[in-house]
Amino acid sequence: xxxxxxxxxxxxxxxxxxxxxxxxxxxxxxxxxxxxxxxxxxxxxxxxxxxxxxxxxxxxxxxxxxxxxxxxxxxxxxxxxxxxxxxxxxxxxxxxxxxxxxxxxxxxxxxxxxxxxxxxxxxxxxxxxxxxxxxxxxxxxxxxxxxxxxxxxxxxxxxxxxxxxxxxxxxxxxxxxxxxxxxxxxxxxxxxxxxxxxxxxxxxxxxxxxxxxxxxxxxxxxxxx
Amino acid sequence: xxxxxxxxxxxxxxxxxxxxxxxxxxxxxxxxxxxxxxxxxxxxxxxxxxxxxxxxxxxxxxxxxxxxxxxxxxxxxxxxxxxxxxxxxxxxxxxxxxxxxxxxxxxxxxxxxxxxxxxxxxxxxxxxxxxxxxxxxxxxxxxxxxxxxxxxxxxxxxxxxxxxxxxxxxxxxxxxxxxxxxxxxxxxxxxxxxxxxxxxxxxxxxxxxxxxxxxxxxxxxxxxx
DNA sequence: GTCTATACTTGGATAGAC
DNA sequence: GTCTATCCAAGTATAGAC
Numbered sequence: 264x265x266x267x268x269x270x271x272x273x274x275x276x277x278x279x280x281x282x283x284x285x286x287x288x289x290x291x292x293x294x295x296x297x298x299x300x301x302x303x304x305x306x307x308x309x310x311x312x313x314x315x316x317x318x319x320x321x322x323x324x325x326x327x328x329x330x331x332x333x334x335x336x337x338x339x340x341x342x343x344x345x346x347x348x349x350x351x352x353x354x355x356x357x358x359x360x361x362x363x364x365x366x367x368x369x370x371x372x373x374x375x376x377x378x379x380x381x382x383x384x385x386x387x388x389x390x391x392x393x394x395x396x397x398x399x400x401x402x403x404x405x406x407x408x409x410x411x412x413x414x415x416x417x418x419x420x421x422x423x424x425x426x427x428x429x430x431x432x433x434x435x436x437x438x439x440x441x442x443x444x445x446x447x448x449x450x451x452x453x454x455x456x457x458x459x460x461x462x463x464x465x466x467x468x469x470x471x472x473x474x475x476x477x478x479x480x481x482x483x484x485x486x487x488x
Numbered sequence: 489x490x491x492x493x494x495x496x497x498x499x500x501x502x503x504x505x506x507x508x509x510x511x512x513x514x515x516x517x518x519x520x521x522x523x524x525x526x527x528x529x530x531x532x533x534x535x536x537x538x539x540x541x542x543x544x545x546x547x548x549x550x551x552x553x554x555x556x557x558x559x560x561x562x563x564x565x566x567x568x569x570x571x572x573x574x575x576x577x578x579x580x581x582x583x584x585x586x587x588x589x590x591x592x593x594x595x596x597x598x599x600x601x602x603x604x605x606x607x608x609x610x611x612x613x614x615x616x617x618x619x620x621x622x623x624x625x626x627x628x629x630x631x632x633x634x635x636x637x638x639x640x641x642x643x644x645x646x647x648x649x650x651x652x653x654x655x656x657x658x659x660x661x662x663x664x665x666x667x668x669x670x671x672x673x674x675x676x677x678x679x680x681x682x683x684x685x686x687x688x689x690x691x692x693x694x695x696x697x698x699x700x701x702x703x704x705x706x707x708x709x710x711x712x713x
Numbered sequence: 714g715t716c717t718a719t720a721c722t723t724g725g726a727t728a729g730a731c
Numbered sequence: 732g733t734c735t736a737t738c739c740a741a742g743t744a745t746a747g748a749c
Contacts, residue, residue, distance in 0.1 A: 281732065300612025302527065305724055316734055321726060323732090383667050384609025387525025397672035424688075428681050431668070432661065439664030442608050443656070447622035456653050463648075506714065530742055541716055546744060548714095 285323050287313045292334035297374035301385035304331070328389055335382055335399055338375045343406065345369075350410050359414060360464035364457035367437070371450055376441045383438070404430050420467070510548050510558075512538045517559035522599035526610035529556070553614055560607055560624055563600045568631065570594075575635055584639055585689035589682035592662070596675055601666045608663070629655050645692070 291313035295304045306327050310317040324330040349362045370376040379400070386393040408430035415421035444453040516538035520529045531552050535542040549555040574587045595601040604625070611618040633655035640646035669678040 284732080302610065302613030306726085307724065317725095318727085318735085319733065327725070381609075381612060383671060384606075384612070385527060386671060387606060387609070388527030393671045393673070397668075397674075400668070400671070423691075425684060428677070428684050431677050432665070432681055435664030435668050436657065436661040437664070438667060439660030439662070440657075442663060442667070443622075443625070443660050446608060446611060446618045446625070448618070449622075452653075452656050456657055459650060459653050466648075509714075531744085532742070542743095543717085543745085544715065552743075 281323070284315065284319060287315060288320060288323060288330060289334050289337050291315075292330055293338055293374065293378055296331075296334065296378050296381045301381040304381070306330075328392060331382060331385075331392075332395055332399075335378055335396065338378050339399055339402075342370070342375050343402070346406065355468045356414055357461065357464040357468040359410070360457075360461045363437075364454075364461055367440070367453065367457055370441070371444065371453075376437075377445065380438065380441050380445060400434065404434050407433050506548070509540065509544060512540060513545060513548060513555060514559050514562050516540075517555055518563055518599070518603055521556075521559065521603045521606045526606040529606070531555075553617060556607060556610075556617075557620055557624075560603060560621065563603050564624055564627075567595070567600050568627070571631065580693045581639055582686065582689040582693040584635065585682075585686040588662075589679075589686055592665070592678065592682055595666070596669060596678075601662075602670065605663065605666050605670065609667075625659065629659050632658050 288309060291309050292304065295308050295312045299308055304327075306320040307317050309320060309327075309330065320327060320330055324333060346362075346366060349366060350359065353359050353362045367376075379396075382392070382396050386396050404427075408426045411430055411433075412421070412426045415424075416426075440453045440456065444450045513534060516534050517529065520533050520537045524533055529552075531542050531545040534545060534552075534555065545552060545555055549558060571587075571591060574591060575584065578584050578587045592601075604621075607617070607621050611621050629652075633651050636655055636658075637646070637651045640649075641651075665678045665681065669675045
Protein backbone atom coordinates (compact mmCIF):
# COMPACT_ATOMS: atom_id res chain seq x y z
CA UNK A 264 0.00 0.00 0.00
CA UNK A 265 2.77 2.41 0.92
CA UNK A 266 0.76 5.27 2.35
CA UNK A 267 2.34 8.60 1.52
CA UNK A 268 2.12 10.01 4.98
CA UNK A 269 3.98 8.11 7.61
CA UNK A 270 7.34 9.76 7.63
CA UNK A 271 9.28 10.49 4.49
CA UNK A 272 7.13 10.24 1.35
CA UNK A 273 8.20 12.16 -1.70
CA UNK A 274 8.92 15.27 0.28
CA UNK A 275 12.49 15.62 -0.87
CA UNK A 276 11.73 16.29 -4.49
CA UNK A 277 13.24 19.21 -6.32
CA UNK A 278 11.51 22.40 -5.26
CA UNK A 279 7.97 21.08 -5.50
CA UNK A 280 5.00 22.86 -4.00
CA UNK A 281 4.15 19.65 -2.21
CA UNK A 282 6.55 20.52 0.56
CA UNK A 283 4.86 23.86 0.97
CA UNK A 284 1.49 22.21 1.35
CA UNK A 285 2.86 19.80 3.91
CA UNK A 286 4.38 22.67 5.85
CA UNK A 287 1.16 24.66 5.66
CA UNK A 288 -0.77 21.72 7.04
CA UNK A 289 1.69 21.29 9.88
CA UNK A 290 1.48 24.97 10.80
CA UNK A 291 -2.30 24.90 10.56
CA UNK A 292 -2.34 21.88 12.85
CA UNK A 293 -0.31 23.71 15.46
CA UNK A 294 -2.57 26.74 15.24
CA UNK A 295 -5.73 24.66 15.45
CA UNK A 296 -4.47 22.58 18.33
CA UNK A 297 -3.75 25.81 20.13
CA UNK A 298 -7.09 27.48 19.58
CA UNK A 299 -9.49 24.55 19.39
CA UNK A 300 -7.82 21.93 21.54
CA UNK A 301 -7.28 18.30 20.72
CA UNK A 302 -10.92 17.42 20.20
CA UNK A 303 -11.39 20.39 17.92
CA UNK A 304 -8.46 19.53 15.71
CA UNK A 305 -10.11 17.51 12.97
CA UNK A 306 -8.91 17.12 9.43
CA UNK A 307 -11.64 19.49 8.37
CA UNK A 308 -10.70 22.10 10.97
CA UNK A 309 -7.03 21.91 10.06
CA UNK A 310 -7.79 22.26 6.36
CA UNK A 311 -10.05 25.22 7.04
CA UNK A 312 -7.29 26.94 8.99
CA UNK A 313 -4.82 26.29 6.22
CA UNK A 314 -7.24 27.33 3.52
CA UNK A 315 -6.74 23.97 1.89
CA UNK A 316 -8.76 20.90 1.17
CA UNK A 317 -9.51 18.30 3.78
CA UNK A 318 -8.46 15.42 1.55
CA UNK A 319 -4.90 16.73 1.48
CA UNK A 320 -4.43 15.73 5.09
CA UNK A 321 -4.86 12.09 4.14
CA UNK A 322 -2.96 12.36 0.91
CA UNK A 323 0.12 13.82 2.58
CA UNK A 324 0.02 12.27 6.03
CA UNK A 325 -2.20 9.25 5.73
CA UNK A 326 -4.13 10.04 8.90
CA UNK A 327 -4.87 12.87 11.26
CA UNK A 328 -2.82 11.19 13.96
CA UNK A 329 0.25 11.19 11.77
CA UNK A 330 -0.21 14.87 11.04
CA UNK A 331 -0.56 15.52 14.76
CA UNK A 332 2.75 13.80 15.40
CA UNK A 333 4.39 15.71 12.57
CA UNK A 334 3.19 18.92 14.18
CA UNK A 335 4.62 17.84 17.52
CA UNK A 336 7.93 17.08 15.86
CA UNK A 337 7.97 20.49 14.23
CA UNK A 338 7.37 22.48 17.40
CA UNK A 339 9.65 20.25 19.43
CA UNK A 340 12.50 20.83 17.03
CA UNK A 341 12.01 24.57 17.04
CA UNK A 342 11.67 24.78 20.79
CA UNK A 343 14.64 22.57 21.44
CA UNK A 344 16.83 24.87 19.37
CA UNK A 345 15.62 27.91 21.24
CA UNK A 346 16.03 26.23 24.60
CA UNK A 347 19.53 25.11 23.84
CA UNK A 348 20.57 28.55 22.71
CA UNK A 349 19.02 30.18 25.77
CA UNK A 350 20.53 27.67 28.18
CA UNK A 351 23.95 27.98 26.60
CA UNK A 352 23.83 31.71 27.24
CA UNK A 353 22.64 31.34 30.84
CA UNK A 354 25.02 31.61 33.79
CA UNK A 355 24.55 29.47 36.85
CA UNK A 356 21.38 28.25 38.46
CA UNK A 357 19.79 31.66 38.70
CA UNK A 358 20.42 32.18 35.02
CA UNK A 359 18.63 28.93 34.33
CA UNK A 360 15.63 29.96 36.38
CA UNK A 361 15.46 33.16 34.39
CA UNK A 362 15.60 31.23 31.15
CA UNK A 363 12.86 28.89 32.34
CA UNK A 364 10.57 31.76 33.27
CA UNK A 365 11.13 33.56 29.99
CA UNK A 366 10.59 30.47 27.94
CA UNK A 367 7.46 29.53 29.82
CA UNK A 368 6.08 32.92 28.93
CA UNK A 369 6.99 32.47 25.28
CA UNK A 370 5.48 29.00 25.24
CA UNK A 371 2.17 30.16 26.59
CA UNK A 372 2.02 32.91 24.02
CA UNK A 373 3.26 30.81 21.15
CA UNK A 374 1.38 27.73 22.21
CA UNK A 375 4.24 25.34 21.65
CA UNK A 376 3.76 23.66 24.98
CA UNK A 377 0.04 23.59 24.38
CA UNK A 378 0.56 21.35 21.42
CA UNK A 379 2.33 18.86 23.62
CA UNK A 380 -0.24 19.15 26.37
CA UNK A 381 -3.12 18.65 23.97
CA UNK A 382 -1.48 15.64 22.48
CA UNK A 383 -0.82 14.13 25.87
CA UNK A 384 -4.41 14.82 26.62
CA UNK A 385 -5.68 13.14 23.51
CA UNK A 386 -3.19 10.32 23.73
CA UNK A 387 -5.45 8.24 25.93
CA UNK A 388 -8.00 7.86 23.19
CA UNK A 389 -5.88 6.76 20.24
CA UNK A 390 -4.16 3.45 21.10
CA UNK A 391 -0.64 3.95 19.80
CA UNK A 392 -0.41 7.69 20.32
CA UNK A 393 0.70 7.55 23.93
CA UNK A 394 3.92 5.73 23.18
CA UNK A 395 4.68 8.01 20.25
CA UNK A 396 4.21 11.12 22.35
CA UNK A 397 6.23 9.58 25.15
CA UNK A 398 9.09 8.96 22.78
CA UNK A 399 9.02 12.62 21.84
CA UNK A 400 9.17 13.75 25.44
CA UNK A 401 12.20 11.63 26.29
CA UNK A 402 14.65 14.02 24.60
CA UNK A 403 13.34 16.83 26.77
CA UNK A 404 14.00 14.90 29.93
CA UNK A 405 17.47 14.05 28.70
CA UNK A 406 18.14 17.64 27.79
CA UNK A 407 17.01 18.79 31.21
CA UNK A 408 19.16 16.15 32.83
CA UNK A 409 22.28 17.22 30.96
CA UNK A 410 21.60 20.84 31.75
CA UNK A 411 21.21 20.03 35.42
CA UNK A 412 24.31 17.89 35.53
CA UNK A 413 26.27 20.62 33.86
CA UNK A 414 24.99 23.31 36.17
CA UNK A 415 25.19 21.71 39.56
CA UNK A 416 26.99 18.51 38.77
CA UNK A 417 29.81 18.55 41.27
CA UNK A 418 28.26 20.81 43.83
CA UNK A 419 27.07 19.34 47.13
CA UNK A 420 23.50 19.70 45.91
CA UNK A 421 24.37 17.94 42.67
CA UNK A 422 25.77 15.00 44.55
CA UNK A 423 22.72 14.76 46.74
CA UNK A 424 20.13 14.78 43.98
CA UNK A 425 19.85 12.19 41.22
CA UNK A 426 19.84 14.32 38.07
CA UNK A 427 17.66 11.94 36.09
CA UNK A 428 14.85 11.99 38.59
CA UNK A 429 15.00 15.71 39.12
CA UNK A 430 14.88 16.20 35.36
CA UNK A 431 11.83 13.99 35.18
CA UNK A 432 10.23 16.00 37.94
CA UNK A 433 11.02 19.31 36.27
CA UNK A 434 9.48 18.25 32.99
CA UNK A 435 6.43 16.94 34.84
CA UNK A 436 6.15 20.16 36.80
CA UNK A 437 6.45 22.29 33.69
CA UNK A 438 3.78 20.23 32.03
CA UNK A 439 1.47 20.40 35.03
CA UNK A 440 1.85 24.15 35.28
CA UNK A 441 1.01 24.52 31.62
CA UNK A 442 -2.13 22.45 32.01
CA UNK A 443 -3.30 24.30 35.09
CA UNK A 444 -2.62 27.64 33.47
CA UNK A 445 -4.49 26.49 30.41
CA UNK A 446 -7.51 25.45 32.46
CA UNK A 447 -8.85 28.75 33.62
CA UNK A 448 -6.80 30.93 31.34
CA UNK A 449 -5.14 32.36 34.38
CA UNK A 450 -1.39 32.46 34.03
CA UNK A 451 -0.77 34.82 36.91
CA UNK A 452 -0.26 32.03 39.43
CA UNK A 453 2.17 30.29 37.14
CA UNK A 454 4.13 33.47 36.59
CA UNK A 455 4.22 34.18 40.30
CA UNK A 456 5.65 30.71 40.76
CA UNK A 457 8.42 31.32 38.25
CA UNK A 458 9.19 34.62 39.94
CA UNK A 459 9.59 32.80 43.24
CA UNK A 460 11.73 30.16 41.58
CA UNK A 461 14.02 32.90 40.32
CA UNK A 462 14.26 34.37 43.78
CA UNK A 463 15.11 31.01 45.31
CA UNK A 464 17.60 30.26 42.56
CA UNK A 465 19.26 33.53 43.36
CA UNK A 466 19.61 32.44 46.97
CA UNK A 467 20.94 29.06 46.02
CA UNK A 468 23.47 30.37 43.57
CA UNK A 469 24.85 32.55 46.33
CA UNK A 470 25.43 29.42 48.41
CA UNK A 471 26.88 27.27 45.68
CA UNK A 472 30.21 27.45 43.89
CA UNK A 473 29.48 28.99 40.52
CA UNK A 474 30.25 25.91 38.54
CA UNK A 475 29.29 25.97 34.90
CA UNK A 476 29.39 29.70 34.75
CA UNK A 477 32.61 30.00 32.80
CA UNK A 478 32.98 26.55 31.31
CA UNK A 479 29.95 26.11 29.14
CA UNK A 480 32.02 25.50 26.05
CA UNK A 481 33.97 22.83 27.88
CA UNK A 482 30.86 20.93 28.91
CA UNK A 483 30.74 18.60 25.93
CA UNK A 484 34.34 17.54 26.35
CA UNK A 485 33.87 16.50 29.93
CA UNK A 486 33.28 12.88 30.71
CA UNK A 487 33.04 13.16 34.47
CA UNK A 488 29.82 11.61 35.66
CA UNK B 489 -37.47 23.26 30.74
CA UNK B 490 -35.81 22.40 34.05
CA UNK B 491 -33.45 19.69 32.88
CA UNK B 492 -33.20 16.94 35.46
CA UNK B 493 -29.47 16.67 35.37
CA UNK B 494 -27.62 19.79 36.29
CA UNK B 495 -27.02 19.39 39.97
CA UNK B 496 -29.76 18.35 42.32
CA UNK B 497 -32.79 16.95 40.49
CA UNK B 498 -35.08 14.64 42.38
CA UNK B 499 -32.22 12.68 43.86
CA UNK B 500 -33.29 13.09 47.45
CA UNK B 501 -36.51 11.20 47.18
CA UNK B 502 -37.36 8.43 49.61
CA UNK B 503 -35.41 5.28 48.75
CA UNK B 504 -36.04 5.35 45.02
CA UNK B 505 -34.01 3.28 42.57
CA UNK B 506 -33.33 6.47 40.64
CA UNK B 507 -30.50 7.27 42.99
CA UNK B 508 -29.00 3.88 42.33
CA UNK B 509 -29.09 4.44 38.61
CA UNK B 510 -27.45 7.82 39.00
CA UNK B 511 -24.75 6.29 41.16
CA UNK B 512 -24.23 3.44 38.71
CA UNK B 513 -23.78 5.94 35.89
CA UNK B 514 -21.30 7.94 37.89
CA UNK B 515 -19.27 4.85 38.72
CA UNK B 516 -19.42 3.68 35.12
CA UNK B 517 -18.20 7.09 34.01
CA UNK B 518 -15.19 6.86 36.29
CA UNK B 519 -14.41 3.37 35.07
CA UNK B 520 -14.79 4.32 31.42
CA UNK B 521 -12.72 7.48 31.79
CA UNK B 522 -10.03 5.32 33.30
CA UNK B 523 -9.95 2.63 30.66
CA UNK B 524 -10.99 4.49 27.51
CA UNK B 525 -9.79 8.00 28.18
CA UNK B 526 -11.71 11.20 27.66
CA UNK B 527 -12.42 10.73 23.97
CA UNK B 528 -13.64 7.21 24.58
CA UNK B 529 -16.06 8.22 27.28
CA UNK B 530 -19.27 8.72 25.33
CA UNK B 531 -22.79 8.31 26.59
CA UNK B 532 -22.92 5.03 24.75
CA UNK B 533 -19.70 3.74 26.28
CA UNK B 534 -20.73 4.76 29.78
CA UNK B 535 -24.09 3.10 29.44
CA UNK B 536 -22.46 -0.05 28.11
CA UNK B 537 -20.14 -0.17 31.11
CA UNK B 538 -23.05 0.32 33.47
CA UNK B 539 -25.23 -2.19 31.68
CA UNK B 540 -27.83 0.51 31.26
CA UNK B 541 -29.42 2.42 28.49
CA UNK B 542 -27.76 5.33 26.81
CA UNK B 543 -30.79 7.57 27.11
CA UNK B 544 -30.53 7.47 30.89
CA UNK B 545 -27.44 9.62 30.76
CA UNK B 546 -29.48 12.46 29.34
CA UNK B 547 -32.49 11.82 31.48
CA UNK B 548 -30.54 11.96 34.72
CA UNK B 549 -27.74 14.38 33.90
CA UNK B 550 -28.91 16.33 30.91
CA UNK B 551 -25.62 16.00 29.07
CA UNK B 552 -22.46 13.94 29.02
CA UNK B 553 -20.48 16.91 30.27
CA UNK B 554 -22.64 17.17 33.37
CA UNK B 555 -22.16 13.51 34.09
CA UNK B 556 -18.42 13.94 33.66
CA UNK B 557 -18.43 16.70 36.24
CA UNK B 558 -20.55 14.63 38.60
CA UNK B 559 -17.99 11.85 38.29
CA UNK B 560 -15.19 14.27 39.07
CA UNK B 561 -17.09 15.47 42.12
CA UNK B 562 -17.57 11.91 43.29
CA UNK B 563 -13.92 10.88 43.09
CA UNK B 564 -12.74 14.21 44.44
CA UNK B 565 -14.90 13.83 47.50
CA UNK B 566 -13.72 10.28 48.16
CA UNK B 567 -10.07 11.12 47.60
CA UNK B 568 -10.22 14.22 49.72
CA UNK B 569 -11.52 12.21 52.64
CA UNK B 570 -8.78 9.64 52.25
CA UNK B 571 -6.11 12.29 51.89
CA UNK B 572 -7.26 14.14 54.95
CA UNK B 573 -7.28 11.01 57.04
CA UNK B 574 -3.84 9.98 55.83
CA UNK B 575 -2.37 13.43 56.33
CA UNK B 576 -3.84 13.72 59.80
CA UNK B 577 -2.09 10.49 60.74
CA UNK B 578 1.25 11.54 59.24
CA UNK B 579 4.09 12.90 61.34
CA UNK B 580 6.35 15.61 60.03
CA UNK B 581 7.56 16.23 56.54
CA UNK B 582 8.87 12.73 56.03
CA UNK B 583 5.52 11.34 57.05
CA UNK B 584 3.90 13.56 54.43
CA UNK B 585 6.26 12.31 51.74
CA UNK B 586 5.34 8.77 52.67
CA UNK B 587 1.65 9.60 52.45
CA UNK B 588 2.15 11.24 49.06
CA UNK B 589 3.96 8.22 47.68
CA UNK B 590 1.39 5.77 48.97
CA UNK B 591 -1.51 7.80 47.69
CA UNK B 592 0.08 8.23 44.30
CA UNK B 593 0.31 4.49 44.06
CA UNK B 594 -3.34 4.08 45.06
CA UNK B 595 -4.39 6.73 42.60
CA UNK B 596 -2.67 5.09 39.69
CA UNK B 597 -4.27 1.79 40.55
CA UNK B 598 -7.68 3.20 41.33
CA UNK B 599 -7.55 5.77 38.59
CA UNK B 600 -8.92 8.62 40.65
CA UNK B 601 -6.26 11.01 39.46
CA UNK B 602 -6.74 9.75 35.94
CA UNK B 603 -10.28 11.03 35.96
CA UNK B 604 -9.01 14.49 36.76
CA UNK B 605 -6.24 14.28 34.20
CA UNK B 606 -8.58 13.12 31.48
CA UNK B 607 -11.00 15.89 32.25
CA UNK B 608 -8.26 18.48 32.20
CA UNK B 609 -7.21 16.99 28.94
CA UNK B 610 -10.63 17.13 27.42
CA UNK B 611 -11.41 20.51 28.90
CA UNK B 612 -9.96 22.35 25.96
CA UNK B 613 -12.63 21.05 23.64
CA UNK B 614 -15.81 21.84 25.54
CA UNK B 615 -16.06 25.61 26.10
CA UNK B 616 -17.21 25.86 29.69
CA UNK B 617 -15.57 22.74 31.02
CA UNK B 618 -12.19 24.28 31.75
CA UNK B 619 -13.54 26.69 34.32
CA UNK B 620 -15.64 23.99 35.96
CA UNK B 621 -12.68 21.67 36.29
CA UNK B 622 -10.52 24.51 37.53
CA UNK B 623 -13.03 25.25 40.26
CA UNK B 624 -12.80 21.62 41.36
CA UNK B 625 -9.02 21.75 41.55
CA UNK B 626 -8.93 24.83 43.73
CA UNK B 627 -9.86 22.91 46.93
CA UNK B 628 -6.90 20.62 46.35
CA UNK B 629 -4.49 23.51 46.16
CA UNK B 630 -5.99 24.97 49.30
CA UNK B 631 -5.78 21.65 51.08
CA UNK B 632 -2.15 21.29 50.10
CA UNK B 633 -1.46 24.82 51.22
CA UNK B 634 -2.98 24.24 54.64
CA UNK B 635 -1.10 21.00 55.03
CA UNK B 636 2.16 22.70 54.15
CA UNK B 637 1.54 25.62 56.46
CA UNK B 638 0.73 23.25 59.25
CA UNK B 639 3.78 21.11 58.67
CA UNK B 640 6.53 23.62 58.13
CA UNK B 641 4.75 26.84 58.93
CA UNK B 642 7.08 28.39 61.46
CA UNK B 643 10.25 26.64 60.46
CA UNK B 644 12.97 28.57 58.63
CA UNK B 645 11.96 26.81 55.44
CA UNK B 646 8.35 27.73 55.98
CA UNK B 647 9.23 31.37 56.32
CA UNK B 648 11.29 31.30 53.16
CA UNK B 649 8.69 29.67 50.92
CA UNK B 650 5.30 31.12 50.08
CA UNK B 651 2.94 28.25 50.94
CA UNK B 652 0.37 29.14 48.29
CA UNK B 653 2.84 28.99 45.46
CA UNK B 654 4.48 25.82 46.66
CA UNK B 655 1.06 24.22 46.98
CA UNK B 656 0.26 25.25 43.42
CA UNK B 657 3.56 23.76 42.30
CA UNK B 658 2.96 20.51 44.16
CA UNK B 659 -0.45 20.02 42.62
CA UNK B 660 0.97 20.82 39.19
CA UNK B 661 3.84 18.41 39.75
CA UNK B 662 1.54 15.66 40.90
CA UNK B 663 -0.63 16.19 37.86
CA UNK B 664 2.32 16.23 35.50
CA UNK B 665 3.71 13.03 36.96
CA UNK B 666 0.37 11.36 36.55
CA UNK B 667 0.17 12.39 32.93
CA UNK B 668 3.69 11.27 32.13
CA UNK B 669 3.16 7.97 33.90
CA UNK B 670 -0.05 7.52 32.01
CA UNK B 671 1.63 8.15 28.68
CA UNK B 672 3.79 5.12 28.29
CA UNK B 673 2.23 3.09 31.05
CA UNK B 674 5.55 3.21 32.84
CA UNK B 675 5.15 4.17 36.46
CA UNK B 676 8.59 3.08 37.54
CA UNK B 677 10.13 6.51 37.02
CA UNK B 678 7.37 8.15 38.98
CA UNK B 679 7.77 5.72 41.83
CA UNK B 680 11.51 6.21 41.85
CA UNK B 681 10.86 9.92 42.15
CA UNK B 682 8.60 9.46 45.13
CA UNK B 683 11.19 7.23 46.74
CA UNK B 684 13.77 9.97 46.31
CA UNK B 685 11.33 12.51 47.70
CA UNK B 686 10.91 10.36 50.79
CA UNK B 687 14.65 10.11 51.19
CA UNK B 688 15.06 13.88 50.90
CA UNK B 689 12.17 14.49 53.25
CA UNK B 690 13.90 12.27 55.75
CA UNK B 691 16.99 14.44 55.48
CA UNK B 692 15.00 17.62 55.81
CA UNK B 693 13.02 16.48 58.80
CA UNK B 694 16.28 15.74 60.57
CA UNK B 695 17.27 19.35 60.06
CA UNK B 696 13.95 20.92 60.99
CA UNK B 697 12.21 21.20 64.34
CA UNK B 698 9.50 18.55 64.33
CA UNK B 699 6.64 20.97 64.30
CA UNK B 700 3.20 19.54 63.65
CA UNK B 701 4.21 16.15 64.90
CA UNK B 702 2.44 16.28 68.20
CA UNK B 703 -0.05 19.07 67.63
CA UNK B 704 -2.17 17.95 64.75
CA UNK B 705 -5.37 18.16 66.76
CA UNK B 706 -4.50 21.70 67.76
CA UNK B 707 -4.02 22.83 64.17
CA UNK B 708 -7.57 23.99 63.57
CA UNK B 709 -7.59 26.12 66.70
CA UNK B 710 -4.49 28.01 65.71
CA UNK B 711 -4.88 31.37 64.11
CA UNK B 712 -1.21 32.21 63.72
CA UNK B 713 -0.43 33.05 60.12
C1' DG C 714 -37.85 5.49 35.12
C1' DT C 715 -36.32 2.78 31.63
C1' DC C 716 -36.39 1.18 27.12
C1' DT C 717 -36.43 1.33 21.60
C1' DA C 718 -36.08 3.95 17.67
C1' DT C 719 -34.54 7.62 15.29
C1' DA C 720 -33.26 12.49 13.77
C1' DC C 721 -29.34 15.11 13.28
C1' DT C 722 -24.37 16.25 13.20
C1' DT C 723 -19.57 15.68 12.67
C1' DG C 724 -15.52 13.41 11.52
C1' DG C 725 -12.26 9.87 9.17
C1' DA C 726 -11.27 8.20 5.02
C1' DT C 727 -11.61 7.02 -0.06
C1' DA C 728 -12.87 7.41 -5.26
C1' DG C 729 -12.46 9.71 -9.05
C1' DA C 730 -12.63 14.08 -11.86
C1' DC C 731 -9.50 17.62 -13.12
C1' DG D 732 -1.30 17.35 -6.35
C1' DT D 733 -5.54 19.27 -5.48
C1' DC D 734 -10.33 19.37 -5.67
C1' DT D 735 -15.52 17.60 -5.28
C1' DA D 736 -18.46 14.20 -3.88
C1' DT D 737 -19.51 10.60 -1.12
C1' DC D 738 -19.54 6.50 2.14
C1' DC D 739 -19.53 5.04 6.66
C1' DA D 740 -19.04 5.08 11.63
C1' DA D 741 -19.94 7.13 15.97
C1' DG D 742 -21.79 10.48 18.82
C1' DT D 743 -25.47 13.73 21.09
C1' DA D 744 -29.86 14.29 22.00
C1' DT D 745 -34.96 13.67 21.75
C1' DA D 746 -39.69 11.38 21.09
C1' DG D 747 -42.52 8.22 22.44
C1' DA D 748 -43.79 3.36 23.79
C1' DC D 749 -43.95 0.67 27.92
